[in-house]
Amino acid sequence: MKVLVVDDDRVLAEILAFTLQRLGLVVVQAFDGRSALQRWSEETPDLIMLDVNLPDMSGFDICRQIRQQADVPIILLTVRGEEDDIVHGLEIGADDYITKPYSPRQLLARVQAVLRRVKNSAHAPLFPAVRQMGNIWLDVPRREVTIAGDDPIPLTPLETQLLDYLMVNPGHVLTTEMLIEQVWGAEGGTRSMLRQLIHRLRQKIEPDPAEPIYVETVAGLGYGFIVQSDT
Numbered sequence: 001m002k003v004l005v006v007d008d009d010r011v012l013a014e015i016l017a018f019t020l021q022r023l024g025l026v027v028v029q030a031f032d033g034r035s036a037l038q039r040w041s042e043e044t045p046d047l048i049m050l051d052v053n054l055p056d057m058s059g060f061d062i063c064r065q066i067r068q069q070a071d072v073p074i075i076l077l078t079v080r081g082e083e084d085d086i087v088h089g090l091e092i093g094a095d096d097y098i099t100k101p102y103s104p105r106q107l108l109a110r111v112q113a114v115l116r117r118v119k120n121s122a123h124a125p126l127f128p129a130v131r132q133m134g135n136i137w138l139d140v141p142r143r144e145v146t147i148a149g150d151d152p153i154p155l156t157p158l159e160t161q162l163l164d165y166l167m168v169n170p171g172h173v174l175t176t177e178m179l180i181e182q183v184w185g186a187e188g189g190t191r192s193m194l195r196q197l198i199h200r201l202r203q204k205i206e207p208d209p210a211e212p213i214y215v216e217t218v219a220g221l222g223y224g225f226i227v228q229s230d231t
Contacts, residue, residue, distance in 0.1 A: 023111065067092060085097075198226070
């Protein structure tokens with residue numbers, strides 16, 4: 001598999017490349033935003049490790065542009081560890097967010113989790129292509145959800161995976177740990193990331209996100225999907 005490493009710090013980029021090569025990955029590099037977009041177009045990598053602070057454009061902008069065209073996994077790397085930055089990165093479609101400095105062991109674990117999730121998703125059967133529970137229709141391949149016949153709502157890959165798993169288990173409480181492992185892999189997600197993903201999904205599908213009627217919180221346990229009828 002091929003990884004595109006984007007970082008304007010060439011020393012850190014080389015260290016990161018060496019670390020990834022230990023996994024047997026092919027590494028290509030870019031050191032600014034424009035070359036990152038060009039390398040992505042030319043190389044079609046299986047994963048992008050993207051620094052947020054680049055000299056010519058923001059990693060957030062690069063992530064947004066790529067996500068509009070492809071579902072390639074993106075892990076953001078940055079010294080900015082504020083919650084607002086993390087939430088913003090996940091909202092625009094990043095699959096993970098790692099703050100610097102990070103240990104090689106942590107980095108490898110997160111990369112392996114993302115790649116494992118992609119591999120499992122690629123080999124998973126897509127039947128039914130459209131999943132329906134109550135008045136919600138989820139088109140998994142198209143990553144769109146339709147509620148009570150309204151216009152389709154686009155979802156990110158993570159939002160699609162979360163909603164699909166919830167809909168497969170209607171009426172059951174799914175623990176936080178179960179959801180993290182299903183969506184990110186056991187080593188790739190956190191409780192905070194899951195809370196933010198739930199929040200984003202509710203913003204898209206709930207009539208009133210503050211009073212959810214589809215994705216309920218079960219205090220101390222996790223979350224569950226409530227089936228609503230068409231009436």
